[in-house]
Amino acid sequence: MEVCMISKKKITLTVFLMVFLAFSAQASMVSFYIIETGLSDNGKENEYSVLWENAFLDVFFDGGFIVSNAPILRLEEKPEGDILRQINMHQVRNAGIDFLIIAQLDFHEELIPSEITFYIYKVTPRELILERKIERRQSRASREEYEYLKSIARGLIPYID
Secondary structure (H helix, E strand, C coil), X not given: CHHHHHHHHHHHHHHHHHHHHHCCCCCCEEEEEEEEECCXXXXXXXXXXXXXXXXXXXXXXXXXXXXEECCCEXXXXXXXXXXXXXXXXXXXXXXXXXXXXXXXXXXXXXCCCCEEEEEEEECCCCXXXXXXXXXXXXXXXXXXXXXXXXXXXXXXXXXXX
């Protein structure tokens, strides 16, 4: 009787482990790059850029992704050609990042961007999944603006597998 009980426990444990090992959890690693253009390099961080970065991090983390970010990159002019020339892709691949989301915020003498361009890249193989531009909307209260930015970030989640 005791031998039968031990073998039932072994079978139950084996089935239990097989079920949980068969359903492994996998999350994509997503990294965010915010690129500011048209601002002077005065050393001060732009609140609007930080708001974008926080909205991305919040939405994608809540969506179950592993998230990371890079320091905000400030360029005096809009980059010509491939935006990835501004990013060290070797470092991105070595970090194990699956997807790269770039938000290019183009400023024109104001502290709020006049145009925003999003790029979503699958890192391996290097493939552009999405390029989308949005125009600036009317200024809102800080909390309302943050919720609007989060809604835009939520709209990008379906492009990440």
